[in-house]
Amino acid sequence: MTQTVKIGKLAMLLASLSEEELLPFASSLEKVEYCQGKAGSMEIQKVIAAVETAAKRNELISEDVYRETHALYHAILESLEGVMRGQLGVGDMMRTVGLRFAVVRGEPYDRPGEGEWIAVAFYGTIGAPVKGLEHETFGLGINHI
Amino acid sequence: MTQTVKIGKLAMLLASLSEEELLPFASSLEKVEYCQGKAGSMEIQKVIAAVETAAKRNELISEDVYRETHALYHAILESLEGVMRGQLGVGDMMRTVGLRFAVVRGEPYDRPGEGEWIAVAFYGTIGAPVKGLEHETFGLGINHI
Amino acid sequence: MTQTVKIGKLAMLLASLSEEELLPFASSLEKVEYCQGKAGSMEIQKVIAAVETAAKRNELISEDVYRETHALYHAILESLEGVMRGQLGVGDMMRTVGLRFAVVRGEPYDRPGEGEWIAVAFYGTIGAPVKGLEHETFGLGINHI
Amino acid sequence: MTQTVKIGKLAMLLASLSEEELLPFASSLEKVEYCQGKAGSMEIQKVIAAVETAAKRNELISEDVYRETHALYHAILESLEGVMRGQLGVGDMMRTVGLRFAVVRGEPYDRPGEGEWIAVAFYGTIGAPVKGLEHETFGLGINHI
Amino acid sequence: MTQTVKIGKLAMLLASLSEEELLPFASSLEKVEYCQGKAGSMEIQKVIAAVETAAKRNELISEDVYRETHALYHAILESLEGVMRGQLGVGDMMRTVGLRFAVVRGEPYDRPGEGEWIAVAFYGTIGAPVKGLEHETFGLGINHI
Amino acid sequence: MTQTVKIGKLAMLLASLSEEELLPFASSLEKVEYCQGKAGSMEIQKVIAAVETAAKRNELISEDVYRETHALYHAILESLEGVMRGQLGVGDMMRTVGLRFAVVRGEPYDRPGEGEWIAVAFYGTIGAPVKGLEHETFGLGINHI
Numbered sequence: 067m068t069q070t071v072k073i074g075k076l077a078m079l080l081a082s083l084s085e086e087e088l089l090p091f092a093s094s095l096e097k098v099e100y101c102q103g104k105a106g107s108m109e110i111q112k113v114i115a116a117v118e119t120a121a122k123r124n125e126l127i128s129e130d131v132y133r134e135t136h137a138l139y140h141a142i143l144e145s146l147e148g149v150m151r152g153q154l155g156v157g158d159m160m161r162t163v164g165l166r167f168a169v170v171r172g173e174p175y176d177r178p179g180e181g182e183w184i185a186v187a188f189y190g191t192i193g194a195p196v197k198g199l200e201h202e203t204f205g206l207g208i209n210h211i
Numbered sequence: 212m213t214q215t216v217k218i219g220k221l222a223m224l225l226a227s228l229s230e231e232e233l234l235p236f237a238s239s240l241e242k243v244e245y246c247q248g249k250a251g252s253m254e255i256q257k258v259i260a261a262v263e264t265a266a267k268r269n270e271l272i273s274e275d276v277y278r279e280t281h282a283l284y285h286a287i288l289e290s291l292e293g294v295m296r297g298q299l300g301v302g303d304m305m306r307t308v309g310l311r312f313a314v315v316r317g318e319p320y321d322r323p324g325e326g327e328w329i330a331v332a333f334y335g336t337i338g339a340p341v342k343g344l345e346h347e348t349f350g351l352g353i354n355h356i
Numbered sequence: 357m358t359q360t361v362k363i364g365k366l367a368m369l370l371a372s373l374s375e376e377e378l379l380p381f382a383s384s385l386e387k388v389e390y391c392q393g394k395a396g397s398m399e400i401q402k403v404i405a406a407v408e409t410a411a412k413r414n415e416l417i418s419e420d421v422y423r424e425t426h427a428l429y430h431a432i433l434e435s436l437e438g439v440m441r442g443q444l445g446v447g448d449m450m451r452t453v454g455l456r457f458a459v460v461r462g463e464p465y466d467r468p469g470e471g472e473w474i475a476v477a478f479y480g481t482i483g484a485p486v487k488g489l490e491h492e493t494f495g496l497g498i499n500h501i
Numbered sequence: 502m503t504q505t506v507k508i509g510k511l512a513m514l515l516a517s518l519s520e521e522e523l524l525p526f527a528s529s530l531e532k533v534e535y536c537q538g539k540a541g542s543m544e545i546q547k548v549i550a551a552v553e554t555a556a557k558r559n560e561l562i563s564e565d566v567y568r569e570t571h572a573l574y575h576a577i578l579e580s581l582e583g584v585m586r587g588q589l590g591v592g593d594m595m596r597t598v599g600l601r602f603a604v605v606r607g608e609p610y611d612r613p614g615e616g617e618w619i620a621v622a623f624y625g626t627i628g629a630p631v632k633g634l635e636h637e638t639f640g641l642g643i644n645h646i
Numbered sequence: 647m648t649q650t651v652k653i654g655k656l657a658m659l660l661a662s663l664s665e666e667e668l669l670p671f672a673s674s675l676e677k678v679e680y681c682q683g684k685a686g687s688m689e690i691q692k693v694i695a696a697v698e699t700a701a702k703r704n705e706l707i708s709e710d711v712y713r714e715t716h717a718l719y720h721a722i723l724e725s726l727e728g729v730m731r732g733q734l735g736v737g738d739m740m741r742t743v744g745l746r747f748a749v750v751r752g753e754p755y756d757r758p759g760e761g762e763w764i765a766v767a768f769y770g771t772i773g774a775p776v777k778g779l780e781h782e783t784f785g786l787g788i789n790h791i
Numbered sequence: 792m793t794q795t796v797k798i799g800k801l802a803m804l805l806a807s808l809s810e811e812e813l814l815p816f817a818s819s820l821e822k823v824e825y826c827q828g829k830a831g832s833m834e835i836q837k838v839i840a841a842v843e844t845a846a847k848r849n850e851l852i853s854e855d856v857y858r859e860t861h862a863l864y865h866a867i868l869e870s871l872e873g874v875m876r877g878q879l880g881v882g883d884m885m886r887t888v889g890l891r892f893a894v895v896r897g898e899p900y901d902r903p904g905e906g907e908w909i910a911v912a913f914y915g916t917i918g919a920p921v922k923g924l925e926h927e928t929f930g931l932g933i934n935h936i
Binding site: 128130131132133136137140175179180181183209210 | 563565566567568571572575610614615616618645
């Protein structure tokens, strides 16, 4: 079985590149559905809510189907594990994040039975709640949907 | 204070893009030192060792200075938190990884006192120890050096 | 040494079965002390407090003896690890739980020197803070008292 | 939306009750597919492998479809979080487990769009690698498939 | 390479000994810079903030240099892992801490290239939010600066 | 309720001070039972086994009573959380530890009903498996027995 569409890599590029930098990847992006957004907060639940709202508003997942919400939720959590690197309590830890995110839905595998998967990527900064005292951070989560 | 050189983003691009895809980022890459490598294993310590060896052989860190080894080690661990998303025991969990990695060293901030920082990125697949039964995974760790 | 009274299994049954379903286990339940209760919240500390209050009000632990409070507290935390499966911040993660719980105190082992132990079980649902968007969850913690 | 078939509760009962104790639940068990098995080890990967093998041999999941393997794997890991209560390295921690497990596949929700879900439950003992020095442990993991 | 100044041990002694008990260690303490303080709270971020404020006010770290803030922050977090033993959400868990802390900055190694390191130690009590229902707790974190 | 005997502080001092440095604490040490030992390894289970063996050989816990083994085991694990600061797999992470440890058993509280408690402390170094590339580490765990 071969992975023909790299939804994780595309989500990473959508979350971290400028529009101009994304141009060479335009043909790959046509093979998937995606949305982008921003979330900045000291509270992790606001980041989760921002992604869920964006994914529903852009019809990447169906609001009424719990299994899609469930798949997205776990992909977000896995992505945030990368962002927070083991400590999932942003504000509780005196840290603030400023993130761009992307949600990508597509069929990564050539075998039709594998169906659709979802990727969630975050890229931005994490640091003390003081402007400039921060460094880059990134996360990627993937789930079957 | 502004972050002028995005060592984390560059590490992620080095770990995941093809040589051709990297061409538009050539001028940014001139501002940093970096190395690339590969690691595939069911054992997490082999992945750590592969990055440490590559970073020392390419003189990204000084082999004799413990504080540089210490900075790199924690950047690797943070990056692996993203790769493993909370469970840092690859083989113990019946999973295998096939990863490309990049280590980037540079001065991200315009203020000279901030000095050098190091970024470690992984990109590849994680999955069952059966070819094809796997999905993408990403990790990024950053530390002052 | 043999375990003659399965306080963990009894706690699980008390937390998840209906009164009618519990009837066949009546004789086993006579060998232990227990209490039951409910807790629904987005905040983990309310769940902990509900169990502690129920256990004290039903005199399963002595309110004044710290070592009993300490034993119960760690049994609750271990049980919640199962409920939350690695992420102990309910509300922080945009999730809500609706749980029934049971606390069982008894002597599981035939050797008298092993004394009393305590078991805490949770059973119910965890999910998005939207009715229906949830699935079952369970946890069990055991400690010597 | 209502949950009409409690696959999690059924998995827990299958993992912990005797055949005789299971009799009152026979009609509920007819609504799902399930298998049972045993795993005893100091190494967590052997426990994972035992469940995966049983689920494939009993055709609860399709061996060739990665998304089913992926769904099962994460349900197993979540269930083991309950068994190990936060430390997923059995042998590494000088502990041994003796577990019965059950895998249940079914449609928990009355709305057809929610499709099939999978539940994995473990019940048994965890303790020092000395017979008798052990107490009960439980775990439950649930995922969409 | 030999470690000649034990900044971790000194931080532990500063956090846990009385002034009189510290007298025999006076000559060792002359080789490092340090500050002491207190923090009692159900909220982990207040504990972090108390240490950061004390370290800046006593000029153990430079307020304007992000890499020093970054080094201190991670040393605090590592130290809190010991205090909380795996659950970094104090108030979320119905627990309260009463802690003394010490921050020590110095050159632990005889080789000059190793430069300065920072140690953060906490010692005090953790327990239920009821006076007396608590036991001792300790943590130590170390980082290069 | 007052804590009159600080078994945690005594364990830390026993694990980290020289015999001469311990002299001023002789009268406090007379109020408790204790043992000391050493453990150096890349494998966490060897460290656990070394403490368990020392505690049994010195009759700090009764080999035959599971509840005492259970109490000690969890105190060791909590102490190792401080040593490893969140990653309990020593060798798996390419790190090695050289530790002194102490186990202290006593009655910390003036109220007789609180009975005996046990404290386990580790002090030593953690680092790369190369001599000198290491820094100090500490851990303390406490449990009722």
